[in-house]
Amino acid sequence: MWSFFHKLGSPPWLYAISGKILQWLLPVTLLLLAVGAVWGLLYAPADFRQGNSYRIIFVHVPASVVALAGYYVMATAGAISLIWKMKMADVAMRSCAPIGAALTFLALLSGAVWGKPTWGTWWIWDARVTSMLVLFFLYVGVISLYEAFDNEVAAARACAVLSLVGTVNIPIIYKSVDWWYSLHQPASIKFTEESSMHSDMLAPLLLMIVAFYCLFICSLLLYMRGEILRREGTTHWVRKLLLDAGDAHAV
Amino acid sequence: MSGAPLLPFLSACLRRQLLLAFRRPLEIANPLLFFLLVVMLFPLGIGPDPRQLAEFAPGILWIVALLATLLAAESLFRVDFEDGTLEQLLLTPQPLYLSCLSYVLAHWLLTGLPLTLVAPLFAVMLQLPPPALPALMLSLLLGTAVLSLVGSIGAALTVGLKRGGLLIxxxxxxxxxxxxxxxxxxxxxxxxxxxxQPQLLVLGGMLSLAIALAPFAIxxxxxxxxxxx
Known part of the structure; x- marks a missing residue:
């Protein structure tokens, strides 16, 4: 168990194992995405009130769910890097931020596109929309703080502290935005809750959520591999790797 | 853990902060002037209609107080960072929790508290109904303390950076x-x-949580x- 934990801290080992994982996870992800998208967009029944426009749910909900989960992955990586000073946890944290920000942006964008036909407007200060917007700024804050430091070790530690502060704050922010929304807005907008969905719609949605989780892991591993190569660029094993790759290419 | 007893240490830290601040009285006035200036901008921006102003007054006053606290927080550690005081402080045997708390307390005494005290004046200018004044003052009293604590985390993380201003x-x-x-x-x-009362109690809860945790992050x-x- 502990030897596995120690191996996680080794860049060449992580690079090698992530390559092996990606070899089968990437095709699985693409398959899941393709099946989920075709099922959801073509074969799932249309909503009787929203018609076909509800199908944005198959992108919107998975993106939102994974965007939120991504923050906790980032904060966990941050905590690991603070406690055990593990370089690879820094890499994971650093890689989570842009992916999470992109997913949050996708969730907001798809929400706006969905809002136009359903609510009649691109943007509504709904509790969940506002929370997602705050989450987007939390991600952007971590990215900007990382970029602002010249010293990479200090950058990682500062971002770890910031993301941990964010972890404490996210539930408070969510609860207060919920409270604010129920106070300020009339509850005139109702749209289908997940729990009241018919199983013909729910099944492709769940499939898409799983697919998005896999996509998140794949992007994270790919991003981490790039980041490892960038950081370890001067080491022996990376040079050997690149030379081998060059030879293979030449052959 | 040894060294000087903790309470005198805290009060010595605090005294130093306040003494340094009172040597530059104009800097104490800056957040208040900022507060007044931005309050002046709102009627110019949204129109002088008293009913409309009264409706927006709680939000305006709170947003401006928030920005004033944030602006003041940005420079909280800067001078002490540049002249090496902070490094000395990190080397003292006393818990850093207390010295951080003293910075925050000084920051709050110099921004949050004066803002709370002058807020009724600006509230009257914005036509806020007088019965709301106690709630305004109490909420600012509790809330600005939370703002100081949380803002100091950002100040501590960005103090070494050249372009900390917008980042914070x-x-x-x-x-x-x-x-x-x-x-x-x-x-x-x-x-x-x-x-x-419910909102004030929640603010009080946030303050307790922030006092307990924020100094560690700072x-x-x-x-x-x-x-x-």
Whole structure:
């Protein structure tokens, strides 16, 4: 168990194992995405009130769910890097931020596109929309703080502290935005809750959520591999790797 | 853990902060002037209609107080970071928790408290109904303390950076959201003639949580900044 934990801290080992994982996870992800998208967009029944426009749910909900989960992955990586000073946890944290920000942006964008036909407007200060917007700024804050430091070790530690502060704050922010929304807005907008969905719609949605989780892991591993190569660029094993790759290419 | 007893240490730290601040009285006035200036901008921007102003007053007052606190927080550790005081402080045997708390307390005494005291004046200028004044002051009293604590985390993380100014806003404003919601909510409730007690209690809860946890984050931030500098 502990030897596995120690191996996680080794860049060449992580690079090698992530390559092996990606070899089968990437095709699985693409398959899941393709099946989920075709099922959801073509074969799932249309909503009787929203018609076909509800199908944005198959992108919107998975993106939102994974965007939120991504923050906790980032904060966990941050905590690991603070406690055990593990370089690879820094890499994971650093890689989570842009992916999470992109997913949050996708969730907001798809929400706006969905809002136009359903609510009649691109943007509504709904509790969940506002929370997602705050989450987007939390991600952007971590990215900007990382970029602002010249010293990479200090950058990682500062971002770890910031993301941990964010972890404490996210539930408070969510609860207060919920409270604010129920106070300020009339509850005139109702749209289908997940729990009241018919199983013909729910099944492709769940499939898409799983697919998005896999996509998140794949992007994270790919991003981490790039980041490892960038950081370890001067080491022996990376040079050997690149030379081998060059030879293979030449052959 | 040894060294000087803790309470005298805390009061010595605090005395030093306040003494340094009182040597530059104009800097104490700056957040208040900023507060007044921005309050002046709102009627110019949204029109002088008293009813409209009264409706927006809780939000305006709270947003401006929030920005004033944030602006003041940005320079909280800067001078001490540049002249090496902070490094000395990190080396003392006393818990960093207390020295961080003394910085925050000084910051609050110099920004949050004066803002709270002058807020009724600006509230009258914005036509806020008089019954809402106690709620405004109480919510600012509790809320600005939370703002100081949370803002200091951002200040500690960015103190070593050249371009900290805009960055700290980006880092900290998301964390200010709950305080703003409950702070202006308290004033709005009171303006409508309801009791603001629930919101004030929530603000009090946030303050307790922030006092307990924020100094640890500030201390960690300062260590990182000093190590990197």
């Amino acid at each position: 806003s980006l880092l900290i404003i998301p964390f200010y959201v709950p305080v703003l919601i409950f702070g202006s909510g308290a004033v709005q409730f009171a303006a409508l003639g309801n009791s603001a 201390a960690a931030g300062l260590r990182i900044s000093v190590d990197a500098g």
